[in-house]
Amino acid sequence: MTKTVNNKAWVFVLPVFVMVAFNAIIPLMTVVNFSVQETFGDNVFFWAGVTWFEQVLRSDRFHAALGRQVAFSAIVLAIEIPLGLAIALAMPRKGIGVSICLVLMALPLLIPWNVVGAMWNILALPDIGLLGKAINALGIEYNYTRQPYAAWFTMVLMDVWHWTSLVVLLCYAGLVSIPDAYYQAAKVDGARAWAVFRYIQLPKLRHVLTIAILLRFMDSFMIYTEAVVLTGGGPGNATTFLSIDLVKTALGQFDLGPAAAMSIVYFLIILFLSWLFYTLMMRNVES
Amino acid sequence: MEGTSLLSWMAWTWPTAAFFVFILLCFVAMTVWEYFSPGGDPRRGVLGLTTTRGDRLFISLLGSAFVFLAWLGLVGLPLWPPLAIAIVYAILMFRFA
Incomplete structure (x- = not known):
């Protein structure tokens, strides 16, 4: 009896392929189709060529939203990755403390994104919110609904609160998987804590950190729900990120053509930056 | 490509269809290339x-x-x-x- 080994693999691959086709490839194709046409609804489309791409790429509004999105991702990555790593290093490795810390760390990740936005919206209100009232009580004028800097501060704080846990859990998993032999060798050599971190823990965490940075970059670059619930893109356009601007264009103004062109540019930027991060970090691992 | 077919909501046009056919052909060509001339190491x-x-x-x-x-x-x-x-x-x- 002859048997082809690979045939069984198709049974597992095909459902995934169909699923990806329906939730990613077909919508992406539709967006590409929309990006070269104009519509006023009722499934009637008019050819527009590359007009929407030219309009989007030359639009100050798009440049500003993209700049804000890049700045936001850069800020949260700069805070969350070192902070997550530091917390993971400080967490206990044995005893009841491990379970307590892990549960505490997992809590923010279990809260739905719109609830996180609503929680921080209320928490940071200057008149009734605990955080807002406390900051104002210190003599610092703080009102995230009126001051762009306060809105950014609140947005970054909310994201750090919500997502640093993910970095912590990933790093902690990476740290506990380092065999004890490395630490024992370091102890024999009389290595200090910094040397252990620099030459044992950090190199062993590279893969985990690559995943953490990629996940946090992609998520922060696509932030929408929390941001729109917290500030709605305001005050003015101070926190209107690309994702918020995109939804405003597509659903608020019903400009499906420009929104589709914007989506494609947005998608290509994310694709390029993710590829760049991944390639650079894996190159470091290889070297 | 207007009409009431199942695909009309996707708003297909000939240029965009040609673009995706080109991408698909790239994948097919890469597969054929690798099959007849392995060397993609x-x-x-x-x-x-x-x-x-x-x-x-x-x-x-x-x-x-x-x-x-x-x-x-x-x-x-x-x-x-x-x-x-x-x-x-x-x-x-x-x-x-």
Whole structure:
């Protein structure tokens, strides 16, 4: 009896392929189709060529939203990755403390994104919110609904609160998987804590950190729900990120053509930056 | 391609359909190439990256997309010059990347 080994693999691959086709490839194709046409609804489309791409790429509004999105991702990555790593290093490795810390760390990740936005919206209100009232009580004028800097501060704080846990859990998993032999060798050599971190823990965490940075970059670059619930893109356009601007264009103004062109540019930027991060970090691992 | 067919909501046009057919043909051509002339093992090229044939196709397509976007943002129509640049870029990537 002859048997082809690979045939069984198709049974597992095909459902995934169909699923990806329906939730990613077909919508992406539709967006590409929309990006070269104009519509006023009722499934009637008019050819527009590359007009929407030219309009989007030359639009100050798009440049500003993209700049804000890049700045936001850069800020949260700069805070969350070192902070997550530091917390993971400080967490206990044995005893009841491990379970307590892990549960505490997992809590923010279990809260739905719109609830996180609503929680921080209320928490940071200057008149009734605990955080807002406390900051104002210190003599610092703080009102995230009126001051762009306060809105950014609140947005970054909310994201750090919500997502640093993910970095912590990933790093902690990476740290506990380092065999004890490395630490024992370091102890024999009389290595200090910094040397252990620099030459044992950090190199062993590279893969985990690559995943953490990629996940946090992609998520922060696509932030929408929390941001729109917290500030709605305001005050003015101070926190209107690309994702918020995109939804405003597509659903608020019903400009499906420009929104589709914007989506494609947005998608290509994310694709390029993710590829760049991944390639650079894996190159470091290889070297 | 108007009408009431199941696909009308996708608003297909001939140029966009041709674009996706081209992408699909690229995948088919890569498969046929690898089948008849295996040699897609990773190698280190001018970008300083270790790439396979598939990686080089990805870099070519992604880079070409940005060539077109940059041209549209800075110059505008016609799109023949960026097409020529993209083709030259893709050839260079496949040869040296």
